Amino acid sequence: MIKKSRSLLRRLVVTATIWTLLALIAVAIALTTLFQNSVLRALDDRLEAVTLTIIATADQDETGRVAPSQPPQDSRYDRAFQGMYWQINDIDNGRLGPVLGESESLVDEVIFVEPQAFESALENFGQPAEFNVKGPDNQLLRVIIRGVELPGAVGRILVVAAEDRRPADAEVRRFALVSVGIFLVFGIVLAVGVIFQVRIGLAPVFAMRDAVAEVREGRSERVVGDFPIELQPLGDELNSLLVHSREVVERARTHVGNLAHALKTPIAVLLNESETSDTELAGLVRRQTQTMSRQVDHHLRRARAAAHAKAIGARCDVGAVVEDMTRTLNKIYGRQNKVVSAHYDSGLEFRGERQDLEEMVGNLSDNACKWADRRVLISAGVADAGQVFVRVDDDGPGMDAEQRKMALQRGVRLDEEAPGSGLGLSIVVDLAGVYGGELKLAESDNGGLRAELLLPGRSR
């Protein structure tokens, strides 16, 4: 019956409105029916009284006509087709006889007596029976008949009192119209009330939705809010899930680090030992160990990247990372008379793991330092559309468009002289991809290469 809606608010409002509407319609129908019955009852009472008035003074005159000596007091009985009538029929051996008398208002018309009502009047002789019938001038008549036995020669007669019921029906229609109007207004007020009620009732749910969004967007580490007792367990569960998720990531990272340490020392030993000998076995060991070393590097980095992508709600200060890298690289490259400087907006926030940002910025800046002649500039700021940029400029030889394109393809090593930086760049591309960011290479204003990272983040 209710269209499947994905909005809880809509479901509640639509359901409540439909039930309210049905209830109001039922009440309107019941009230109108009651009113109609009461109006009709009043009409019948009046007509019954008329029959009694007629019976009280009915008598036969010399022409054989039967009429009350004191007819009901209403001018409408005296003028033609005014909507109020009486009529007296003869009852002849249980059959409806000729008209013995009638009000002036009937003129030459006769009120048709419904046979079924007549039977009923005969059966309960002296009691009123009612029916509806078409009257003169297209009127719809409400009719009360009552049988009575007059003393003398007249015997049994049927007294018929009728009145046009259209004014009464019109009154009922007016009542129905007014009540529908009132209930409509009432219904609208209720519906608005329902919307307010549902909104107020669901407010904690919306608050929780916003709190979860805060976590998702990295503005909060946990779901915070004053939730009602029905929702508090959900909030607590979410929080423990967040804590668990961070623990899992942390454990994975620790395992990966331990594995790296455990594998790299033996690899170093094998490589060093095999390099001291020229035998065939030494060559084999050297080649295989180098392959092992590359595989270990590759898979450890992929495992780290995969572990990081699952951590939700992580964020870190871009400025602090840029400062760390600048300080460290100045220590490493200061002896080569290369100077790394930093320029960044304060309060920049990267939506992700700090270690990943460090890897990206570290590798890019390290590359820049390797190739730079004198100066490397690391800058960071807000890019558009919810992103921050970290830009690394050097004054080295730079790259032409073709080289830049090649450099961004995974696993391609351009530089044979400066070992490791080819791998470094592909790690940056991988990590940026994990966060839905990107790495762009361009020509720097300083003549060298400009590497620009675009990452999800904002300014606090």
Next chain:
Amino acid sequence: MRVLVVEDDPDLNRQLNRALTDAGYAVDVAMDGEEGHFLGDTEPYDAVVLDLGLPQIDGVTVLERWRQDGKAFPVLILTARDRWSEKVAGFDAGADDYLTKPFHTEELLARLRALTRRAAGHASSSIDCGELSVDTRGARVFIEGAPVKLTSHEFRLISYMAHHQDRVISRSELVEHIYDQDFDRDSNTIEVFIGRLRKKIGSERIETVRGLGYRLIDPNAKAA
């Protein structure tokens, strides 16, 4: 030149010891952080090769303690930890260089040479004193371009004096910097080495400062 190697893997420790000894260094080794810290605290090293993942005390902690105690010797961190956060932590703790495993022995030796040279204030791999030239890279000594044949102890002695040729070096300082800790130290052997060196490179190149020690000099510069 005397170096300390702190590395917990016995095979790598042995390899480093051999490679550094072959390169002309006096080498002490430690297998864990506690022993490494103690040696660095008590012996005057010219350089330290330090692993980070060590038993007992972590490498970074060892390094921080040395720096807090005012130890200024250059430290090269040799570790499997290749993350930038770990490099930053290493440098912030006071490291002078950082090499990740696996590594080439030549790379380690080159960086160590650069560290000891820089610590003594020399820029190039060859340290000159007049006609005398000490090639720290090849562990060789030349006079007017002609190589001089020296034993490893003789080379250590001349190399240390060349690194610090601007000052007088006491006998005990020489002992501390050319022998590893297991060597039977007798300062008289220094006189024997000085005597042999003078024979090989010319006695006028090593000046004896009475009561203080020795100094490597350029005889031509003195004459001028």
